[in-house]
Amino acid sequence: MLRPMTKIPEENYSAVFAGDRPELPKVGDEREVLTSFLDWQRKTLEMKCSGIAPERLSDLGVPPSTMSLHGxxxxxxxAERWWFRLQFAGQDVPMIYYSDEDPxxxxxxxxxxxxxxxxRWKQECQLSRDIVAEADLDQTGTEIRTGKPVSLRVILVKMIAEYARHNxxxxxxxxxxxGAVGH
Known part of the structure; x- marks a missing residue:
């Protein structure tokens, strides 16, 4: 059974939904559709994190889970750095919040x-956008773990799925x- 959406207190509504997301295209070429959907997902994450005291972004959801908005x-x-800069563009940049010793x-x-x-997240998103803008969807990078080619098209779909799951x-x-819920 579906639970009806809780009415967001007026003071929370504008904070949660500040900064409208762009309307998603109903038609368009493949690049426009893929990049629009990824940017929509990025904006959704930003909206979910807006209007909260910064220290609350580190609140853990339900222990023992270590998941938080900050996390x-x-x-x-x-993920932005891994897929677009390291694997697709082949840039030699370190991972930020990952190591083999502490994954x-x-x-x-x-x-x-x-x-x-x-x-830093916003900066990585912009660097990813810049990489995508300069590349063809059929262009490939190399998956680091497998050594196999991966197309920009597939990376865009993977990132849309990654954001959708985490949103x-x-x-x-x-x-x-x-108590704020929303779109």
Whole structure:
């Protein structure tokens, strides 16, 4: 049975939904559709994290889970870098919140400034957009773990799925923090 959406208190509504997402295209070429859907997902994460005191972004959802909005920001910063810069563009840049010795540090170690993490995420998103703008969808990078080629088209679809999955988590985390639910 579907639960009706909780009415968001007026003071929370504008904070949760500040900054409208662009309307998604109903028609368009493949690049426009893929990049629009990815940017829509990125904006959704940003909206889920807006209007909350920075320290609350590190609130854990439901222990023993270490998931938090701060951790999701860090995780998706790493995903942007991993897929677009390292694997597709072949850039020699270090991972930010990951190491082989501590692969879960994006969620487990929330040391550092949340606002700095959000700014770094936005910067990685822009670097990803720049890479995509200069490349053909059929162009390939190399998956680091397998050595196999992966097309930009596939990477865009993978990132849309990654954000969609984690935006579902973000929705639940946000509801736990202040009761706000939304789109």
């Amino acid at each position: 999701l920001i860090r995780h998706l910063t790493g 879960e540090q994006d969620f487990d170690d929330l040391a550092g400034d949340v606002e700095e993490a959000l700014a 579902g988590h973000a929705d639940l985390l946000r509801e736990r923090i202040d």
